[in-house]
Amino acid sequence: MSETKKRSAKRDLITAAAARVFAERGYAQARMADVAAELGMRAGSLYYYFDSKEGLLAAAVEDRVALAVAELESIVASDDPVEAKVRRAIEAHLLVFDEHAALYGMFQTEHLDGIVPDLARAVDERGRAYESLWVGLIEEGIRSGELRPRIDPWVTMKAIVGLCNSTLFWFESDGGMSPELLAGRFADLVLGGVMA
Amino acid sequence: MSETKKRSAKRDLITAAAARVFAERGYAQARMADVAAELGMRAGSLYYYFDSKEGLLAAAVEDRVALAVAELESIVASDDPVEAKVRRAIEAHLLVFDEHAALYGMFQTEHLDGIVPDLARAVDERGRAYESLWVGLIEEGIRSGELRPRIDPWVTMKAIVGLCNSTLFWFESDGGMSPELLAGRFADLVLGGVMA
């Protein structure tokens, strides 16, 4: 049991390192030796914990995908007005990204379907679920009169999610601005636009 | 001259094919044989036109990067009101992306600095120039009173550009919606927000 725990802890260390390395250099450019070096180990040793590079990628990704969906689910289900929900959802999105930037970066930048098709499919499904929740939220706002009746819920969702996702390519929370503040600005833009 | 033209035309065919293949599978996963096959050729033949895989990537990218910057430049320099400029700029962005989706996709999804550092640097510079133009446009709007005085020009620029860039991951113009229409929706969102 203690052995098992130690092994599991080490696995976590490795997946974390892998997520970092994969995100930084790209999955294809990253070598197993790079991941191992990050941990002061040798490439061969990783195979004591994982079957393959793809397996390592899968493990690095698998557990953490569910988080964002669950969070958004609870936000949507709450009794807040839609405006508040949108604000909270955007903030939640950026906070998750901020914490797991390396991980989510891989979803955007890697051609995972050519590498780990099963995993890619699973991730895709999660993504669709996430998008559905957003669409539902927007439709709720339109129905309740809080959002403009003429906006296209699906396009709007794509815009908001795309906007949030794009932070992966440039935002670093240690760069002066907090993710919460950035989320506020984004929400302002999305809700009220820039026109005077 | 005719020979030169033919050669140049073939080079263009190859770079186009390369951009497609690189964008689809990712630069690292793409084999020279894939690019060649796209043209009914064999891998070795590509070396008659290009020195290396990296050279092919560079050629595929190089010439076309300047376009977007030039276009935005002329839009910003025009006499339109800022609102119209923003609308036109967003539309121009999406139109360029629609036409060269494969190409611009690579900028987002590949870790080019690890592969072709010089090219990556050059592309980066263009990107910064593009962003500067947007920031200038937003500041102009604030000064003229057309845009809200409290918005942060840089963050707003990042939001708009990120929003437009994110279409690379999902938008296909043959999917029912024209890029012009999508651009209009995006401009509505950016300018006026979603609140009723």
Add this chain to the structure above:
Amino acid sequence: MSETKKRSAKRDLITAAAARVFAERGYAQARMADVAAELGMRAGSLYYYFDSKEGLLAAAVEDRVALAVAELESIVASDDPVEAKVRRAIEAHLLVFDEHAALYGMFQTEHLDGIVPDLARAVDERGRAYESLWVGLIEEGIRSGELRPRIDPWVTMKAIVGLCNSTLFWFESDGGMSPELLAGRFADLVLGGVMA
């Protein structure tokens, strides 16, 4: 006939260029394009004159190998005293080398048996004939009492020929010393040694 002559003349130009290029870069490192460039042509054009790179090598070598043997033959057959014959033979050797340095350089420096076995065998035979003539000359000198009775004819031959051959690695007649002068010094050394 005129056509044939022109073709033959061109073939000679090509073999000369090939000998030069092969000797300079080594047969394996030399590309057909290098040989062609030496003549302001393209690689493919050489195949109008020669079947293959090996054929080109063979042609470059073939005709000229007989020269040295024939010359030495006539020297040995003459009525001069052995000392004079040795002097003349050494000079002839260096003169041939000086004129066809590129060509003979290839015999020494290339692993021709791994590349053109038939040619290598033919060249080898010529070489043995050449050596036999030298051995005969030395034996003649011993018999006649002109050369020391205790020297080993074969080893002596190897020494003399090796000595002459070694000039290929350093001697250039435009470097200040004439091949005739060098031959004289070599003959002095071979005949009388260096001891006071």
Add this chain to the structure above:
Amino acid sequence: MSETKKRSAKRDLITAAAARVFAERGYAQARMADVAAELGMRAGSLYYYFDSKEGLLAAAVEDRVALAVAELESIVASDDPVEAKVRRAIEAHLLVFDEHAALYGMFQTEHLDGIVPDLARAVDERGRAYESLWVGLIEEGIRSGELRPRIDPWVTMKAIVGLCNSTLFWFESDGGMSPELLAGRFADLVLGGVMA
């Protein structure tokens, strides 16, 4: 430490095999697979010990070049009469060649400057040092009256060194004659010539 020793020992085995293969087939014609096969390994495995084919060549050559120079240095510095020094130097030359024929063969027969310029330069310098020692020895003999005053030290050096070097192309100590015996004959020739 033991690990390091084992690794180093293996590296030596590989460089030895490489020297053999390179000398036999020529560097360009030799495949990494050939070198590996000589050791019962596969080509890829060599890269665990060396960076590249060129690196392997460099390693094969590097350490062993200094030997001959050092040996000649000590001979020249001794108190023997010049005649004895010359005899010893020739013998040393042939003995080194006999032991490392494969290695030194490459210096003569490969166009190393086109392949590993740095290494070629380094080897060249050693060669010049070696020649300088010989020239010095000959000048010493002339000054002391042991050698003829009229001989040209540099040409004489080239002759002696060239003579010794030429053995690389034919001499094999298991062919009946010992290198020591051959060296003796060469010294007789060099010192006293062949004339009766």
Add this chain to the structure above:
DNA sequence: TATGAATGAGCATTCATTCAT
């Protein structure tokens, strides 16, 4: 006669993976 274009075989090199220790 010469060339531009294309080919395909060959080879160096990389790297995930295995395995005895």
Add this chain to the structure above:
DNA sequence: AATGAATGAATGCTCATTCAT
């Protein structure tokens, strides 16, 4: 649990060679 060593498949690249024009 980890490593050093070895492997083999994959792939970029070179270059002799072919051939239609």
